[in-house]
């Protein structure tokens with residue numbers, strides 16, 4: 161490593177550590193030695209040992225300032241892609257010059273005394289993937305970070321940041337948290353993928369997933385006041401206008417609601433009346449294959465006691481009527497233990513999935529209450545029902561169609577399974593277990609477990625992230641899962657323990673690449689017997705072994721899976737324990753893969 165870089169590093173550390181006297185000596189950073197070949201502590205280099213790539217300076221009680229000029233000196237800036245300063249007492253701001261460190265991909269400065277604005281040049285760090293500036297004293301508006309397209313981690317909680325949240329492409333973000341700042345305005349589209357806790361503690365913030373809704377009028381008024389001078393008098397009259405319009409809006413809304421109620425009553429009546437005629441007319445228009453005609457039976461039965469479709473909050477199906485569902489072409493996707501699944505195609509290109517539940521001994525009232533309750537519990541890795549229909553004869557649920565298929569398909573379908581590497585598998589395990597822990601916690605008091613957790617009920621969304629589907633549709637009838645259909649307290653907890661069993665089997669599928677049931681062989685029984693015979697290494701998927709996945713990590717996950725499939729439901733761990741174990745394994749894995757620091 162050339163002299164310029166050595167000097168830059170030492171000067172950077174000196175400014176960071178005004179308290180430490182001779183930091184270069186303390187850390188062993190000595191300009192007569194080479195940072196790479198002589199292995200300066202807390203410095204990592206490229207494979208050829210010619211350039212510095214990572215600085216791990218966390219937890220050193222550093223209390224100086226960040227000298228971007230030294231850090232982003234020409235040569236160092238060309239290779240440095242990880243900077244961790246987490247858990248120190250570094251103060252001052254992050255200078256504008258940081259944007260010269262073009263290769264920076266990971267910035268971890270959590271838990272310091274940094275203050276001031278993030279520099280406006282920050283978005284020029286186009287390679288940035290993970291940013292953690294949480295637990296500092298940063299303030300002011302965020303720069304246009306949404307321009308950084310590859311950002312997967314954005315953690316800025318516990319600062320004093322204000323203004324609006326940039327319009328991120330939330331589909332890329334895996335970790336996101338802005339809680340306990342002074343952010344205001346509408347949470348941008350897609351933000352609702354993250355839990356409410358990611359946004360809490362910002363009094364001015366509104367919109368999904370927070371319960372505080374935005375007053376849509378604000379936008380209208382903002383537009384109207386564009387171009388108006390910003391002096392104070394006008395500002396106050398603007399506020400007065402907002403208030404006035406808000407009142408008018410409320411009055412109009414109340415009036416409209418009254419009209420809508422009348423309209424809705426008429427609509428329900430007209431749907432009921434028109435089902436027979438529309439269905440008869442419609443059925444001749446569609447190609448009638450077996451599934452289609454079966455699907456049509458729904459309407460025939462439903463004519464007896466029909467109610468309208470209940471939409472559970474979704475822009476996709478807003479305005480969708482029960483009759484629309486019936487008159488759209490349908491394709492049979494599968495016939496499971498608990499019902500039949502149809503893919504329904506609409507003229508406007510929307511594709512939905514309708515589950516027709518069979519033989520569920522649950523009253524209509526109970527079914528409706530259950531669906532409404534589940535509509536309130538949202539997690540980005542759980543697929544919500546978009547709407548439901550319930551009559552004496554039919555119980556239908558409407559879901560979004562996921563063209564990327566299920567985890568079952570990914571593991572046991574043909575070529576894709578080859579590309580399903582260990583990092584993705586442990587990622588899937590961590591996401592599912594966290595989502596299940598969330599659902600159990602939210603729905604424990606209502607006694608609603610998943611009831612039928614298995615790899616074909618884990619669907620891959622457009623970002624190939626797993627989503628648990630069909631949550632709470634049925635209580636499993638399988639005694640092995642440990643549940644029963646009676647409503648007693650113990651049978652309720654059995655249902656939750658049944659989900660742990662289901663999760664355990666999914667973990668075994670991820671580890672072995674084998675199906676849960678194959679030619680009468682039960683995967684859990686097989687794995688347990690092989691492990692008992694001390695042939696443990698034999699159970700793992702050969703694809704993982706040939707990829708070079710660490711056997712120690714496979715073993716760690718296997719131990720969790722085996723605990724979950726214990727035949728005695730009471731001996732299984734709680735979902736929180738499972739989620740913690742799996743997430744710890746995943747974190748260890750992430751760290752060892754990228755040699756990232758323990759303190760982000």
Ligand SMILES: Nc1ncnc2c1ncn2[C@@H]1O[C@H](COP(=O)(O)OP(=O)(O)OP(=O)(O)O)[C@@H](O)[C@H]1O
Pocket residue numbers: 493494495496497498499500501513559560561562563565566612616617619629630
């Ligand atoms: N929303 C969806 N989008 C795309 N595919 C889906 C969707 N829901 C389910 N599937 C897939 O359709 C197939 C049939 O699903 P279905 O729920 O009927 O089967 P099952 O889960 O075996 O049945 P059951 O839940 O009654 O035991 C499965 O392969 C499943 O992965």
